[in-house]
Structure formats: structure tokens, C-alpha cells
Amino acid sequence: MSQQLLSLPAQQRRPLSRRAPLMRADSFGRQVLGYLARTEPPFARQPAPVTGGFRAALRAALAFQPFAHPVRGTNLNSARLRNADLTSADLRNADLTRADLRGANLRHAVLTGANLSAADLQGAVLVDAILYLATLYSARLRATVLTGADLRDTNLRNAVLIDAALTEALLTGANLSGAILTGADLTGADLRSAVLSGADLRAADLNGTLLGRARWSHTTRWPSAGYEEAIRRQSVELSPGEFEIGADESRTRVPESAPI
Secondary structure, three states: HHHHHHOHHHHHHOOOOOOOOOOHHHHHHHOOOOOHHHOOOOOOOOOOOOOHHHHHHHHHHHHOOOOOOOOOOOOOOOOOOOOOOOOOOOOOOEOOOOOOOOOOOOOOEEEOOOOOOOEEOOOEEEOOOOOOOOEEEOOOOOEEEEEOOOOOEEEEOEEEEEOOOOOEEEEOOOOOOOOOOOOOOOOOOOOOOEEOOOOOOOOOOOOOOEEEOOOEEEEOOOOOHHHHHHHHEEEEEOOEEEEEOOOOOOEEOOOOOOOO
């Protein structure tokens, strides 16, 4: 067809309309590979049905690139990325509000400044992920693996972290007010200057946790009465019902008489 076109006299050739640009090959490839990355092995660990509406699925397919991960600032609001492999993905400043990331692999992912408000990350793996300054307000992180993750200055208000693995995680300056951390493993985690007002830490493992200058309130639930008594002795009252743990007491000390 192209040879026939070129064989026509110049006055009979019809130029392509500028108002109908051709789709670039890389744009089309992104759509196809993006869809495969969410639904087909080996990119996805398990086939995931397209749910949550056409627009949400299309946004995820268009934004996701299996060979070149989503660019920073990507809009993945309400995207369905369950069981997706996002290892080492660059998701800085991405909008992942209400995204379904259950079981997703986010090892070494960079989520600095990302918005994960109300996102579902239950069972996801974020080992050594960077979530500095990220927003996880009301996010669901039940049984999520955050070992060694960088959560400095992260907003985790009202987040659900039941049975989450936070061993050696960096949580300095993090806002955990109202967060539910029952049964969470915080062994060796750094919570210095964190906000724990109203947080529920019952049955959490705080062995070796750094808590210097962390703030808590009378509504904070500690692992046991013994823990609370020990923390209270190490704290100063800033205002009625609001306390700050002394800077010199950098690590929690479990009293010998405290029930575990």
C-alpha cells in the first residue's frame, strides 16, 4: 500500500491528518506489557482478575512497565496491583490512594513521599523499602513485612499494623497516633521521636526498641502493665495526659517483674 501511495503523482498524494496522530509503538507496548505484568506469569506471581472498574484497571495497565518500573509521581489511585512484583520499583511521590497491594512484592522499592492513604497492603513484602515522608493514613498493613524498611517521618495515623514485621525498621519521627500494632514485631526498631498517642501496642514485641523522645498519651496501650510502668518512669509529662520518653533512655527496658 505504501508503494502504491508513493507511485501516485505528487498532487494526488493525501498527507496524513495532523489531528489524528499515530500511536507510538512504545505507548502501545506499554499497554500490552502493563496488562501482562498485572495478570500473567512470570511478571505476576498469581493471575489477578481485573476488578474495581475499567478506569482503575486501565490506569494500572498504562502506568506499569515490567522492564522499566512506574515513573515517579505515577497516578495509581485505586489501582488493583494484588500480588504484583514491584521489586525495586521507583514510586516516589506516586498516588497509591486506596490501591490494592495485597501480597505485592515491594522489596527495595522507593516510595519516598508516596500517598498510600487507605491502601491495602495486607501480606505485602516491603523488606528494605524506602517510605520516607510517605503517607499511610488508615492503610491496612496486617501481617505486612517491613523488616529494615525506612519509615522515617511517615504518616501512619490510624494505620492497621496487626502482626506486622517491623524488625530493625526506621520509624524515627513517624506519626503512629491511633495506629493498631497489636502483635507487631518491633524488635530493634527505631521509634525515636515517634508519636504514639493513642497507639495500641498490646502484645507487641518491643525488645531492644529505641524510644528516646517518643511521645505517648494516657490512651496509648502498651504490651503490659509492667511496660507501661517502666515507660512512665522514664517519661516526663508535657501536658495533662501527654508524655515524652527521656532521651537518655534510648532503649526500652523490660522490668523483671513485668508480665510478657
